[in-house]
Amino acid sequence: MSLEKTIYIGPFVHCESLNELDVCPNGMFGVDEDxxxxxxxxxxxGRPLPAHQGWENAKVVRIQDYGFFFPGFIDTHIHASQYPNAGVFGKSTLLDWLNTYTFPLESSFTDLDKAARIYNRVVARTLSQGTTTACYYATVHVAATNLLADICQSRGQRAFVGRVCMDRLSPDYYQDESVESAIRDSQACIDHVKKIDPYFDLVSPIITPRFAPSCSDEALAALGKLHHTTGVPCQTHISENKAEIQLVRELFPKSQSYTHVYDRAGLLTPKMILAHAVHLTKEERTLIKNRQAKISHCPASNTALTSGTAKVRTMLDEGLTVGLGTDVSGGYTSSMLAETREAIFVSRHVAMTDGDETKLSVAEALYLATRGGAKVVGLEDRIGGFEVGMDWDAQMISFGDGVGDKLGLDQSAGLVEIFGGESWEDKVAKWVYTGDDRNTKAVWVKGRLVHSQGNFKP
Amino acid sequence: MSLEKTIYIGPFVHCESLNELDVCPNGMFGVDEDxxxxxxxxxxxGRPLPAHQGWENAKVVRIQDYGFFFPGFIDTHIHASQYPNAGVFGKSTLLDWLNTYTFPLESSFTDLDKAARIYNRVVARTLSQGTTTACYYATVHVAATNLLADICQSRGQRAFVGRVCMDRLSPDYYQDESVESAIRDSQACIDHVKKIDPYFDLVSPIITPRFAPSCSDEALAALGKLHHTTGVPCQTHISENKAEIQLVRELFPKSQSYTHVYDRAGLLTPKMILAHAVHLTKEERTLIKNRQAKISHCPASNTALTSGTAKVRTMLDEGLTVGLGTDVSGGYTSSMLAETREAIFVSRHVAMTDGDETKLSVAEALYLATRGGAKVVGLEDRIGGFEVGMDWDAQMISFGDGVGDKLGLDQSAGLVEIFGGESWEDKVAKWVYTGDDRNTKAVWVKGRLVHSQGNFKP
Structure with a gap:
């Protein structure tokens, strides 16, 4: 699909490195037909548009009011099928939460009308919240999983879509029948994405063992083999909850640790995304680092389900690659902006015991939500920041027209209030702490406009 | 001011007791001229309106779509003057945060135009977020503090408005000149509120020593005397941060504890609101309980400034009275709904070390935000729940028209998605976790409509 050449003019903000926010108050991008x-x-x-050869007739999109361009968010862990349960978990923890809330909902995705309704909502909603790339868990069902891939493709969200594999310790009514059927069904979902997006340019399949407790040794080994023969990436959960870790110890007596379970199955590779990683030992972190597997940090979920506090500063210091995941619906929010705030807050709780140097700054948390996530999904050369040659996966952030100056509230402009005199760093902090989807006026993926607010037409 | 008699029809939810949410799917209230x-x-x-004598011609307000009536929130601790700094605190902790961010802003409230702009915003904003009662800290300035009282009165928010007293350990450019001037200025603010609201029916003054470190022994004693002679309530901070507690120990060598400092000054009474109470000892909690002083729990602030985690379950079990406070701008949000979520989340962090029984449920956190807050401000007979004879301090919560059923997003309806089949408890949990000001369609205080959204006219 060829796009209209477009010049984007206005302030922009992105992450230069883990702790450097690059703010350009007077920027301009040219985005080509690709x-x-x-x-x-x-x-x-104050300058006229420079006459770049061949760009004289390009469309121009300007930041009209207080705002800036920012890279799209990368959600490295979200269960699309659990979206209707966002906010509903009571006082449960992981293992009872799965049985009480999650399996009954996921099992209902044999109903394709229901699946269409929910998957359309979650893709539309996360796009409206600036998520340009999402790593989705679907359910065990082939048809519904393929439908999610179709919806991502048609709505234009960059996505990794995973059929969930689980052949044991799951309810009778909701699991793979056998290792063979698990592999066949996973292959069917890979084949479907190949058909709609042959080069996995926008949508990619992803091999998805739910987590070690719900997969037999044989299933894990077969999925490891599928991973190696197809080159398709993987995602799973690791070390989220202490009872879960104990269960893994009992189920896999031959493995030294939870991490070793995946390693033995050939799943611990540079293309594996491990969600949670709350209670990893030093030895496990070293193994993950050596294998170059990636970490999806899910702070909202880890707090909601009382799983624990992941030691992000330690993982970063040790050289692990970390991104953020909303983990809907263990996490209550589908918003990566809210998740960024939660990452900062969990780091404050870590700091209460481990010291001030473990705190994440606003810039660092935004790095995890963009550049970090890009590395986690292996697309750091294409997304997560603004560089020549990278894809235009971006959001237009707006604070309205200086709402703090007026007496009347314009609730449609959101809650960020600029009173004047704020530095750029302050404005970005206000966005992270008090912003929401109302501040995301428009969203582009690979240069295509995939969301704009209300009547706004950029 | 006489109001139009009004009948409110629709589901309602309020807190019966600490852990009982009372849900009435088909309710009706008659609210009289007072x-x-x-x-x-x-x-x-399905019934026709009953013919209550004298109510035949009453106005009728109905919940039109998915939603319910809920009591207005009571914010027991918010610095109105710090509102422009919401979300801006970097990695600071209490004592450096005061010097870096807070004192420079507060000191600028000699400028009454600026004060008017900020105070109008914070009152309008918190009303739009369902806060019907707020305990405000203003600044040391008499004129600006009186202006805040005027704004609360004219916008119709129930408020306690405190001129901040601080006669030492503050910047030269921002403190009371002497104990005498501190008392004179505090009295001037009390006199002003008496003039605009003689019986403190909507707006009340509140005596406000900033916190022990910034008040001399003499100032505290004089404020204690003012408290006893006038009967005006008090508010201050206590035991927020470990460095602060150490400072209090050094500054008040004669006092056994931080709590004893206030007790010696005659300030520890049933009409004292103590914000934070993060690191209280058992002995201090017992003294507070015996004196019947009240606690304002500020979870967002305590996390943001890495102050620590207040042990709310312990305080409740010991019989202390606890409400919630946003503590803007130590807290990033002026929304009591967000604060309710933060209270649940901080209780999860407490549970990670102290055990599952310390977790607060959604119902319990909402209790703190309504009934608990009402007790903290001494108005439990008038606000915080729905009972005959109580004031109509209420908000109309709306989830739109069942957004989960549709493909298109109506962002103005907010983020709460109802897919059908949710229990009332689920709906309330979804509101707490994914709701925001967009779900608060209208707000009443003492029967007066003080906010309604956009073009909505109830």
Whole structure:
């Protein structure tokens, strides 16, 4: 699909490195017919549009009011099928939460009308919240999983879509019948995505053993083999909850640790995304680092289900690659902006015992939500920041027209209030702490406009 | 001011006791000319309006779509003057945060135009978030503090408005000149409120020593005397941060504890609101209980500033009275709904070390935000729940028209998605976890409509 060449003009903010926020108050991007950033100018203040050859007739999109362009968020762990349960978990913890809330809902995805309704909602909603890339868990069902892939493709969200594999310790009414059927069904979902997106350009399949307790040794080994023969990436859960870790110890007596279970199955590779990683030992972290597997940190979920506090600073210091995941519906929110705030807050709780140096700054948490996530999904050369040659996966952030100056509230402009005199760092902090989807005016993936708010037409 | 008699029809939810949520799917309230609840009916399903004598011509307000009436929130601790800094605190902790962010902003309230702009915003914003009662800290300035009282009065928010007293350990440019001037200025603010609201019916003054470190022994004693002679309530901070507690130990060598400092000054009474109470000892809690002083729990702030986790379950079990406070701008949000979520989340972090029984449920956190807060401000007979004879301080909560059923997003309806089949408890949990000001369609205080959204006219 060829796009209209477009020049985007206005302030932009992105993460230069883990702790450096790059703010450009007078920026300009040229985005070409393939949705790639062709050029970047950093000083457009008061100047006429430069006459880039071949760009004279390009469309122009400007930040009209207080706001900036920011890279799209990358949600490295979200259960699309659990979206209707967001916020509903009571006082449960992981293992009873699965049986009480999760399996009954997921098992209902044999109903494709219901699946269509829920999957359309979650893709539309997360796009409206600036999530340009999502790593989705679907359910065990082939048809519904393929439908999710179709919806991502048609709505234009970059996605990894995983059929969930689980052949034991699950309810009778909801599990794979056998290792063979698990592999056959996973292959069917891979084949479907190949058909709709042959080069996995926007949508990619992802091999998805639910987590070690719900997979037999044989299933894990077969999925490891599938991973190696197809080259398709993997995602799973690890070390979320202490009772779960004890269960893994009992179920896999031959493995030294939870991490070793995946390693023995050939699943611990650079293309594996491990969600949670709350209680990893030093030895496990070293193994993960050596295998170059990736970590999806899910702070909202880990707090909601009382799982624990992942030691993000330690993982970063040791050289692990970390991104953020909303983990809907263990996490209550589908918003990566809220998740960014939760990452900062969990780091404060870690700091209460482990010391101030473990705190994540606003810039660091935003890095995890963008550049970090890009590395987790193996697309750091294409998304997560603004560089020439990268894809235009971006959101237009707006604070309205300086709401703090007026007496009347415009609730549609959101809750961020700019009173004047705020530094750029303050504005970004206000967005992270008090912003929501109302501040995301428009969203692009690979240069395509995939969401805009209300009547706003960029 | 006489109001139009009004009948409110629709589901309602309020807290019966700490852990009982009372849900009435088919309710009706009659609210009289004084804004008081005259009658409640619990079974209106499919019936014609009963002909209560004298109510035949009353105005009728109905919940039109998915939603319910809920008591207004009571924010027991919020710094109105710090509102422009919401979300801006970096990695600071209490004592450096005060010097870096807070004192420079507060000191600027000599500028009454600026004060008017900020105070109008914070009152309008918190009303739009369902806060019908707020315990405000203003600044040391008499004129600006009186302006805040005027704004609360004219916008119709029930409020306790405190001129901040601080005569030492504060910047030269921002403190009371002497004990005498502190008392004189505090008295001037009390006199002003007496003039605009003689019986403190909507707006009340509140004596406000900032916190022990910034008040001399003499100032505290004089404020204690003012408290006893005027009967005006008090508010202050206590035991928020470990460095602060150490400082209090050094500054008040004669006092056994932080709590004893206030007790010696005659400030520890049933009309004292103590914010934070993060690190209280058992002995201090017992003294607070014996004196019947009240606690304002500020979870968002305590996490943001890495102050610690207040042990709410312990305080409740010991019989202390606890409400919630946003503590803007130590807290990032002016929303009591967000604060309710934060209270649940902080209780999860407490549970990670102290055990599952310390967890707060959704119902319990909502109790703290309503009934608990009412007790904290001494108005439990008038607000915090729906009972005949109580004031109609209420919010109309709406989830739109069943957004989960549709493909298109109506962002103005907010983020709560009802897919059908949710229990009432699930709906309330979804509101707490995924709701925001967009779900608060209208707000009443003492029967007066003080906020309604956009073009909505109840």
């Amino acid at each position: 949705g790639k950033i062709a050029f970047i100018s950093r000083d457009m203040k | 804004g008081k609840i005259a009658f409640i009916s619990r079974d209106m399903k």
